Amino acid sequence: MGSLFGKIFFSFWLAAVLLAGAMIGVTRLMGAGTIDEAQRDLAGLAPTVASLWTEGGGVAAVIWLRGLPLEKRPVLLDARGRPAAPRQHLPRHLMRWLPHSLEPGVQNLSPGHVAVVEPLPNTDPPLYLALVLRPGQLPLMPLWLRILLALLVIALVSYGLAALLTRRLYRLRLAAQALAAGDLSVRVGRRGGDEVEALARDFDLMAGRVRELLETQKRLLRDVSHELRSPLARLRVALELAERGGDPSKAVARIGKEADELERLITQVLSLARLESGQAALERRPVPLRELLSRVVTDADFEAQSKGKGVACISAFEVTLAGDPVSLRSAVENVIRNAVRHTPEGSHVEASLREEGSEALIEVRDRGPGVPEDQLEAIFSPFARSSEARERSGGGYGLGLAIASRAVAAHGGRIQARNHPEGGLLVTIRLPLRGTIE
Structure with a gap:
């Protein structure tokens, strides 16, 4: 995950995973209350159904269960998961699950479907009440809460990503400002594999090159100034000798020689400057x-x-x-x-x-x-x-x-x-x- 593209991609992927996990977690917390309520209801129904079974058989128990609201109406099953009495409507999700052995408690049938199983007391063979809770019966997270949760998760991930990027870019900006202010020794000095770190390394290379060029220019100017002193000093001496009545021909010859030296030096400096700047017109x-x-x-x-x-x-x-x-x-x-x-x-x-x-x-x-x-x-x-x-x-x-x-x-x-x-x-x-x- 070294590139900037990878970090951005991973951040959005992480935001989606966290959002899905948060919604599932909150939904489970909210659905836990409904499941607890269903368990309490079945625990309250179990003694009555067991009594009806003992006194009037399965038909009496089923008739009594039909008097309950459809969404709260359990089915009566034996220990092998088969209907213990006729004329019962078994939900299809429960039918898929029936080949498995019955165990009291909460069972996950399929995504969104939950079965609550409660044993009947004092029945031989053992009998069970099973109630299937469908997605429509489980409480859903309110729309406003889902939107709020999504915004919160995305905001947290985006903040982390933005902080990561802007902190490094801010450091690069400070280095650029320092370089513009004349601090040629400034370096970002970061090592990494993404595009921002590559930009920082390129900045350091640029700053080093600028410093090298400016130091070369200063050194060249200093050296040129130093080299100009000697022929200029000799020119001045030749002029002074001529003014004092010395041999004019020797003074003129000396002045001409020093002028040639100055011209040669200036020509070489200009040639070097053109070559270093890339402005020399080269044929091919x-x-x-x-x-x-x-x-x-x-x-x-x-x-x-x-x-x-x-x-x-x-x-x-x-x-x-x-x-x-x-x-x-x-x-x-x-x-x-x-x-x-x-x-x-x-x-x-x-x-x-x-x-x-x-x-x-x-x-x-x-x-x-x-x-x-x-x-x-x-x-x-x-x-x-x-x-x-x-x-x-x-x-x-x-x-x-x-x-x-x-x-x-x-x-x-x-x-x-x-x-x-x-x-x-x-x-x-x-x-x-x-x-x-x-």
């Missing part, structure tokens, strides 16, 4: 991954050469999938640029592409110090800082891997990082070959 068309990876590797290697580093594509199979070429290139490019940033001078970054089952795998490995195991997932968060060994010495704001992660997720894929056994960090991008863009 065939993308040859081998060609895409080759172009990214060529561009990254050209830039890395000036720093004494290199980027090489060690293997690339022909793999084509449906996706957005711009966001996919951005994801791969950010992963490779991150690897170039952390690989030491004189080493190179390796990239590869292959097909594995229903997925395309792009792997990028650098020769850097790697990342602590407990931070392998955190590096895909915005403005993530791994360890002192992988400080942002080569520039960047910790947004590249976050953008790559969101872009891959938008294509139904996964991105993960692990430390290579021979050193360095290995980042793997898994993209479904027949995936859908979310």
Whole structure:
């Protein structure tokens, strides 16, 4: 009975059972008085009928019994349940019961029919008086009492059901009001199997997600503000140096460089925001991954050469999938640029592409110090800082891997990082070959 439907159904079923039981009970209580009265009447008639039987036989007894009202007229039976005298009218319900042995007292013949049996004193063989009380003779519960009883039973069951539902809904309402007031830690915290408890669990999931999104937004705003301070401070220093009569060409070059840094940071933040909000306009068309990876590797290697580093594509199979070429290139490019940033001078970054089952795998490995195991997932968060060994010495704001992660997720894929056994960090991008863009 875990579902709300089951509880409502059971409540109405219980109300019907209680109502029927109550009516039967009250009717029996009211009918008990009539049965007692019939027993007293038969007990009063028994000596007279026994005397008539002894003095005048069965005919005299039957003639005397016929003088009684029909509804109070008993029949005279022997010990085997047969009519003890002729010319007696036996009710059909009594005739069905007669094959059974007679016992003094009250006998239930059929639904609504009751037989009252009284032995005649001092008769040999034993004789009995039997009176059948039909439903019309038993007192019925008045209509107003039946209606009142039905309303009472239904009201009690309905109150219990309403209290059960409204109490939990009221608790859910209080939690919703607290969440609207800014309490992001509020939880209903109920466990159960019906629809109300499922709604409570969904509310808790929603509240947790809202809290996570708001905390991410606050952290992103805080990190962006922090990252903006450095280029702005350098801009201010360059302006002050120019105002003091320094070399204008150096100041202008410095200002241009810092302006480019600001533009790059703002562009990355906007790209991340669009991907996280789902507002990025992603196309869906065939993308040859081998060609895409080759172009990214060529561009990254050209830039890395000036720093004494290199980027090489060690293997690339022909793999084509449906996706957005711009966001996919951005994801791969950010992963490779991150690897170039952390690989030491004189080493190179390796990239590869292959097909594995229903997925395309792009792997990028650098020769850097790697990342602590407990931070392998955190590096895909915005403005993530791994360890002192992988400080942002080569520039960047910790947004590249976050953008790559969101872009891959938008294509139904996964991105993960692990430390290579021979050193360095290995980042793997898994993209479904027949995936859908979310």
